[in-house]
Amino acid sequence: MTTITAAMVKDLRESTGAGMMDCKAALTENGGNMEAAVDWLRKKGLSKAAKKAGRVAAEGLVAALTKGPKGVVVEINSETDFVARNEHFQGLVKMIAQVALDVGADLDKIKAAKVGGVTVEQAIADAIATIGENMTLRRAAALEVGQGVVSNYVHNAVIEGAGKMGVIVALDSSGKADELAALGKQLAMHVAASNPLAIDPAGLDPATVKREKDVLADKYRQQGKPENVIEKIVESGLKTYYKEVCLLEQAFIHDSGKSVAQAIKEAEGKVGGPIKIAGFLRYALGEGIEKQESDFAAEVAAASGQKKP
The missing domain is CATH 3.30.479.20 (Elongation factor Ts, dimerisation domain)
Structure with a gap:
């Protein structure tokens, strides 16, 4: 049986916003599998997270x-x-x-x-x-x-x-290089802030899309919704999901009233040509790398040949 540690509960709580006891239950139900625990929480409506945040450790x-x-x-x-x-x-x-x-x-x-x-x-x-x-x-x-x-x-x-x-x-374009560079800088800042998974829905991993569909379907199935209704809800939910994770469909951080695609279209006149x-x-830094947490006070004490007080 997998031991559920406080650190595991803390990581799940930070990445989903769910309560501590719910996170512990999710991990227990799924044998400590973090990704499965996230899905378990989402199916029960206990997490708003669309994806688990990578742990930055290096x-x-x-x-x-x-x-x-x-x-x-x-x-x-x-x-x-x-x-x-x-x-x-x-x-x-x-x-x-x-x-x-x-x-x-x-x-x-x-x-x-x-x-x-x-x-x-x-x-x-x-x-x-x-x-x-x-x-x-x-x-x-x-x-x-x-x-x-x-x-x-x-x-x-x-x-x-x-x-x-x-x-x-x-940016692929025959337009003015200086204007393109300025737009590219804005888009790079947007990517840093919004962390899209792909440029558009076609670029998403099919397995990721399937996982999202399954989570949505199971969530509403547990609520007793009929299958024909679930299918429509899932399609609507996917459109919302695409707006969250696809670059062109995300709300532009520099002007949230328009999508990134709309911002690029508007910039084409200034640039002087189509932009793709x-x-x-x-x-x-360090995403995907796990680093063992250390006791800094104990390390300092060990380095000086003393025991931690």
Whole structure:
């Protein structure tokens, strides 16, 4: 039998907004499976969460760098937040982002690329030896358009172009580059704030859509609704869901009275041509990485050879 810990209950409560006892019951009913527990709460109308928030646990920096029609995001992790404020580490991150912009997002190619006579992989190893803390180039991704621009936005920037979250948005258009870049920056800020799953419904994972349909159907089935009514409610619910998770259908954060699609359409006159979002990438530092919680006081006491009082 799976042990339901207080930390598990806390994580579920934070990601769903449900009550503590409800979260404990959900986890118990589902053998500690967090995703299944979220669905269990939603089916009972106890959670408004459309998706579980990823637990951000790693340290380091995310860099977002663009140049004309291409851009990259990279994540370099460290053990502590202290290192993220280290100038040597910050320089390393900027260098790796520039290399990724030049050679592409393949991690092996980035590590093998030479800068100043040494490979990036060796530069990381040297930084580990100098700073005394483990570091890893965790991931990288790139976008490029044939014509148009790729714009970026960094949230909680520690240095220019790197911080706790990095976003790039690619706009395919023959319009004015400067106007496109400004629009792209606004869209990148929107992506950072709204965290869409796809550009439009066609881009969603079919499994994700099916899961949403099943949750909606089961919720109203438990309320005793007839099947023909449930089908209509589910279709209506999906439309609402799409407005929450699809970029073009989301309310634009800079003007909530219009959708992102409407904002882009209005911008086409200013830009001087049709605009298409070719893609977007959003990296939040440490998302998907679990890190064991530690007792800081105990660590300090252990380091000084004393016992925690």
